[in-house]
Amino acid sequence: MTEPTIRTKDLTKHFTLNDSFVSRLFGTETKTVRAVDGVSFEIERGESFGLAGESGCGKTTLSKTLLDLYSPTAGDVYFNGQNIAEMSDAEMDSDFRTEAQIVYQNPYDSVNPGYTVRRWVREPLDVHGIGSRDERENEVAETLERVGLKPADAYIDEYSSELSGGERQRVSIARAIVLGPSFLVGDEPVSMLDVSARASILHLLNDLQTDLGLSSLYISHDLSMLKYMCDxxxxxxxxxxVEVGPTEQIINDPKHPYTKALVGSTPIIDPDRERESIDLEGEVPDPVNLPSGCRFAPRCPEAMEECTRAEPPMFDTNDEQVARCILYDD
Ligand SMILES: Nc1ncnc2c1ncn2[C@@H]1O[C@H](COP(=O)(O)OP(=O)(O)OP(=O)(O)O)[C@@H](O)[C@H]1O
Ligand code: SF4
Ligand SMILES: [Mg+2]
Structure with a gap:
């Protein structure tokens, strides 16, 4: 059986606030932000997995923790079946840091303004000591053309200030794929771009997914983008x-009351379709002071007294669809 590209088991990342020497000296109370609080899921080979949810729910923290950019507070990440915490430095370098790459949200921040396009895209090859100088140069030019920056000569000596937002994001994608990764994370990869650039970048990412056989994780507030990109x-x-399932089922037949509210507040998905509209009332509670029992209970239109007693586990609701809600406990 093929191992999933990514599997997390109870992955947890908490941030401790007011933990400095000065705060301790003055007895300031430390607080724990439970940004990611026991997440288990997998991304199969060649699969595109979408992560949705309101601002602050932990999407970026989850992606950075599974890429080992943050060290987990608890839990494990398995890459092709191997626990990354048990990889040697050499395995981390050759198997994980080359194979797993990320494209960030803001192309204005994520391309170094002091570097030419050539240097920025070539840097990962330099750092990992891949190929001769000529081979690296050829690889950079080919990768630029692969991401639609054609002819490469027209872009290769430019600085990011000379490029549009869409072109910068193509440069970020070129840097992310130049090492030939098998896993790509896109954290809101088009949300800072003009509407006109968004579709072509999503199209490019979709093509890369197929052509390079990538497994991917796309993060977005925008369910219509995830609908286009994800399995x-x-x-x-x-x-x-709180809910995981095939894209069509999550969008056309959401089960968790929170997913129903999220889908109901996204009119662009399919304007002809009637769907239950639930208003998401109230603020997202503070991840420092979580409600007891089901975290969604204070905002849930279907909440009952027993919802506040214990955190619900995931229940099967449909084929391959699970929801963390006691309405599905049979
Ligand atoms: N470095 C940090 N130190 C302390 N708290 C943090 C840190 N990074 C994130 N948080 C907190 O963790 C929670 C999750 O944040 P995160 O950025 O992962 O959310 P998100 O879902 O990506 O939000 P958005 O959609 O706005 O990007 C938030 O309450 C945030 O304030
Ligand atoms: S467990 Fe209760 S409060 Fe939580 S989502 Fe289900 S019905 Fe709502
Ligand atoms: Mg984020």
Missing amino acids: RIGVMYLGKL
């Missing part, structure tokens, strides 16, 4: 996955 969607609320 399955996971919905996060306050650090936990």
Whole structure:
């Protein structure tokens, strides 16, 4: 059986606030932000998985923790079946840091303004000591053309200030794929771009996914983008996955009351389709002071007294669809 590209088991990332020497000296109370609070899921080979949820629910923290850019507070990440915490430095370098790459949200921040396009895209090859100088140069030019910056000569000596937002994001994608990764994370990869650039960048990412056989994780507030890009969607609320399933099922037949509200507030998905509209009332609670029991209970239109007693586990609701809600406990 083929191992999933990514599997997390109870992955947890908490941030401690007021933990400095000065705060301790003055007795300031430390607080724990439970940004990611026990997340288990997998991304199969060649699969595109979408992560949805309101701002602050932990999407970016989850992606950075699974890429080992943050060290987990608890839990494990398995890459092609191997626990990354047990990889040697050499394995981390050759197997994980070359194979797993990320494209960030803001192309204005994520391309170094002091570098030419050539230097920025070539840097990962330099750092990993891949190929001769000529081979690296050829690889950079080919990769630029692969991401639609054609002819490469027209872009290769430019600085990012000379490029549009869409072109910068193509440069970021070129840097992310130049090492030939097998896993790509896109954290809101088009949300800072003009509407006109968005579709062509999504199209490019979709083509790369197929042509390079990538497994991917796309993060977005925008369910219509995830609908276009992803095979399955996971919905996060306050650090936990609350529903996971095939994209069509999550969008056309959501089960968790939070997913229903999220889908109902996204009119562009399919304007002809009647769907239950639930208003998402109230603020997202603070991940420092979580409600007891079901985290969604204070905002849930279907909440009952027993919802506040214990955190619900995931229940099977449909084929391959699970929801963290006691309405599905049979
Ligand atoms: N470095 C940090 N230190 C302390 N708290 C943090 C840190 N990074 C994130 N948080 C907190 O963790 C929670 C999750 O943040 P995160 O950025 O992962 O959410 P998100 O779902 O990506 O939000 P958005 O959609 O706005 O990008 C938030 O409450 C945030 O304030
Ligand atoms: S467990 Fe209760 S409060 Fe939580 S989503 Fe289900 S019905 Fe709503
Ligand atoms: Mg984020």
